[in-house]
Amino acid sequence: MNKFITLLLILIIAPILGGFYGMIHDQITYSVSNEYYTKFKFIQFGIDSWGIAQNIGTDMNPEIQLDNPRLGAAIVGFLATWWVGMIIGLFLGFLGLIHKNGKVMFIVTIKAFCLTIAIALITGIVGLGFGKLFINDNLADWNLPENVLDVNHFIMVGSMHNFSYLGGLIGLVFAMIYSVKQKKKFT
Template sequence: MKKFLTLLLLILIASILGGVYGMLHDQITYTISEEYYTKFKFIQFGIDSWGLGNNIGTDLQPEIILRNPRFGVGIVGVLATWWVGLFIGIILGFVGLIHKNASQMFRVTIKSLALTLLIALAVGCMGLLYGHFVLIDNIPNWHYPGNLIDMDHFIMVGSMHNFSYLGGFIGLAAAIVYSIRKAKTQNISLGR
């Protein structure tokens, strides 16, 4: 029963961490490219319909300006990533069931979640660099807003976002390996 409750707690924590990661990540990327949000993400997530701002563009080329853009960026970040945290939490939580007790399961899985977040951040930063050094000169076949002014920074942020999701899944794989190795080490030290 304790392991089941621990599993539920870990899934909840992972969802919250996923949302917080997205909120902080998007604050960074907003600093790099406001247009990525005003001309893409705010539209994608329908933030203008929340009563937080207005479309100062047209229906064909919208541009959403918010009264408090950082708040809107935070909302987008949470909405874009809490579900990734949920997915990762479910997988790592179930992997964590291999540990000898609920306490060990919790400690190792929290460390696994931290490992996943660190790898996601590192790979996301690589994506930013990849966008800057590679994609700007080899423009990807993405949909771009027609009223885009700073394409270079838009591309860099898009690359960082894509790489961050990839990093989450690479981090998940590394965290699974970490959790399994910790369980094996615990069993060996217990003489099993």
């Protein structure tokens, strides 16, 4: 397989994988705090203007209701992460050009991308625990919607989201190291 075609294929696959990661991630976090979505993420992404949701709150304290809120969480998850997948794909795809042919480039790069996803997920889970153990005791700096009923779980999910992005960056570094080491292995 030609390396240029492989690079294009990686750049097509990467945002899709990133988006699917976001969909799964947001199903997990929706299970922890549906309010994080109904009172923050659905508003942030303007889901109520898509014709699939309505604001059952007030203008000052909106709360977005969907017939299928899990679908809404999946949409938000995809939209929030496809671009991260694209960035990771750019770095790993261009780094993958160091490999001897397109086949090795593709296999190593997809494995590196999966490593990035795994590290992002693990880091996100650490963030969930961090939110529960540490952040809930120090809420002074958080700008929370006034109508949040379960503040602890809302904060835990926010922490998991933030840690997951950090995990993507950490995962990218480890994935790049992995890719370079695989170059040495296959030469």
